[in-house]
Amino acid sequence: MAFQYQLLAQQIAQKIYCGELHAEQRLSSLRQFAEQQKISLNTAKSCYELLEAQGLIYVRNKAGYFVQTQQAKAQTAVPLHPDFKSRPREVSNLELQIQIHEASANNRLIHLGSIQLSPNFIPVEALRRSIQRALKHCRPEDFLYNNRQGHPQLREALSAHWAEDGFFIAQDDIYISNGCMPALSVMLQSVSNEGDSIIVPTPNYNGQLQLLALLKRKIIEIPANTDGFDLERLEQVMQNSGAKVCLLTANFQNPLGFCLSNADKEKIAQLAEKYQCYVIEDDIYAECSFSQKRPLPIKYWDQAGYVIYCGSVSKSLSPSYRLGWFCLPQRLKHLHANLILQNDSVNTPLQLGLADLIFSRAYRQHLSELRPKLMAQVEAYRQFISLAFQGVEIRLNQPQGSYALWLQLPEQIDSLAMYYFAQQHSINIVPGQVFGEDSRYNNCIRLNAGHELSTEIQDAIRLLGEWVRGQLSEHKVA
Structure with a gap:
């Protein structure tokens, strides 16, 4: 169970992540903050110290506390989506859909596919x-x-x-x-x-x-x-x-x-x-x-x-x-x-x-604690994906909530081939083919950002980035 100073710190952190509190903005003094929140001075101090340890605020000698300038967010373009005619269709790829559903329950795989929360968030x-x-x-x-x-x-x-x-x-x-x-x-x-x-x-x-x-x-x-x-x-x-x-x-x-x-x-x-x-x-x-x-x-x-x-x-x-x-x-x-x-x-x-x-x-307390964690974690995934796919022209959504990431790769990339490559390395992703008809999303994959960005997951994302670069090199040679 979170302490009061931790909950207050999470609320302030969310305001910083959302831009409600901007870089170099001065915060209330400890005494003012304690009075506003009806908390003790020690609780206010613990809250600010936690935010300072997280790199979100800093203290200026004899001037007070200020919002720290954050690392620039990954400026990745958002995915492009085709227009098409709307008409009645049968759903295809049913066998692949079932295969992917079964893989989501395989705990021996690195779960970058099925959208689910880390057990540590429960x-x-x-x-x-x-x-x-x-x-x-x-x-x-x-x-x-x-x-x-x-x-x-x-x-x-x-x-x-x-x-x-x-x-x-x-x-x-x-x-x-x-x-x-x-x-x-x-x-x-x-x-x-x-x-x-x-x-x-x-x-x-x-x-x-x-x-x-x-x-x-x-x-x-x-x-x-x-x-x-x-x-x-x-x-x-x-x-x-x-x-x-x-x-x-x-x-x-x-x-x-x-x-x-x-x-x-x-x-x-x-x-x-x-x-x-x-x-x-x-x-x-x-x-x-x-x-x-x-x-x-x-x-x-x-x-x-x-x-x-x-x-x-x-x-x-x-x-x-x-x-x-x-x-x-x-x-x-x-x-x-x-x-x-x-x-x-x-x-x-x-x-x-x-x-x-x-x-x-x-x-409700769980939700209050979960939301800022999810926002920070999803952004960390976005930043890391941008680095792991450096040199590749990718497009990535920036969700306003939840933890599903939609990654669009260059047109030459076949996400189904990527899915099978990932499976061989015990990595679970979901290829774009199963999100619609007419192979419109063949160069897209969906990734789960619900688990902590562990070393294992970072290595998996790097491996996917290396595979894509290899595929693009082969296309250039051909």
């Missing part, structure tokens, strides 16, 4: 205490078959948690699932049929595309880039294609990392109502914002009940707990009985443990 002690308290205070009926909609305590906790973040979903509208993908699966099967087309922006999370292929749904792709996706094209497709469902991530989309503006989210909710097209919103990364304030979901602007809100704690807490949710709008309440039959029961002690983690404020 609040293990807080989780242990919450689960112990939950077991101590549970009722006899909690040991029987549970409510397939989810335990009322967890649904109440989630509703209160989101209300604190600025949007309200009634606990009766929340259904607990075994993670986000089962939630998406249940809702896709409830509002669409085999052979239907689902609107998706691409490049898009390969796991979603794999799910759509397994459910025998087609896709209609709309162009996306590091700023978001084409809302004009989205409206055209909603209006003309006959598709009645789209699957979207508005907050820190995987793999590009963009966060749509509030105006764009409101526009999407309006389009959904206008064309009676359901939006299944996968909001799994929202709590991994680099800002202390969580961005609002599209669901916030949903007035007519066409937005189905889904998520989980897999990216913000741990993928191993398999706790997610989908939220049913009133418009779809007639599906309740079918959903109860389709939705698998979720481990009751874990539900109660997560409810306790939320109600005890330990989960």
Whole structure:
């Protein structure tokens, strides 16, 4: 558990990383800072000393504390993304999708592929205490078959948690699932049929595309880039294609990392109502914002009940707990009985443990500590990748949250060949081929920045950089 001076230091560090506090800006004196924060002088001193040790601030003799000039961020250009026609398609590369999914669970590989947090970021002690308290205070009926909609305590906790973040979903509208993908699966099967087309922006999370292929749904792709996706094209497709469902991530989309503006989210909710097209919103990364304030979901602007809100704690807490949710709008309440039959029961002690983690404020404290760490770590990865690929013309996204990195390499590079080379050296990456159709992203890879930038990971990235340089040399000779 972090001490108060550490939490204060993290808050100041985030303001420095975000540019809210700029280089050479003078900070409050120790006495002023202690008074502002209502803390002791010793706590204020410990906070500033920690920031000084991290190289974020420095002290001038008889002048006070100042923000240290930071090393320039990697000025890598953002990836380019092609335009294309939007039409119904079958999802290809299913065998490769499954192979990549299996590799993500192989702990003998260096995990630069699957987007997951380092175990060192998981609040293990807080989780242990919450689960112990939950077991101590549970009722006899909690040991029987549970409510397939989810335990009322967890649904109440989630509703209160989101209300604190600025949007309200009634606990009766929340259904607990075994993670986000089962939630998406249940809702896709409830509002669409085999052979239907689902609107998706691409490049898009390969796991979603794999799910759509397994459910025998087609896709209609709309162009996306590091700023978001084409809302004009989205409206055209909603209006003309006959598709009645789209699957979207508005907050820190995987793999590009963009966060749509509030105006764009409101526009999407309006389009959904206008064309009676359901939006299944996968909001799994929202709590991994680099800002202390969580961005609002599209669901916030949903007035007519066409937005189905889904998520989980897999990216913000741990993928191993398999706790997610989908939220049913009133418009779809007639599906309740079918959903109860389709939705698998979720481990009751874990539900109660997560409810306790939320109600005890330990989960919110975890998020407060996690966000500045993620921002600093993602930037460290970006800096290191730029160095490791020195001499190669690369493009790299700069996400506003989460920890997925999208690396675009020169056109001559085949990322599938790179994937197989990496596998031979026990490195797991994800090639761009599985993020969309027509081989548009053959020279792209997705990398995970959720683990600490260890010596092992640095060596792996260097090896990938050397391989790319070797490939480019061969092309020049040819």
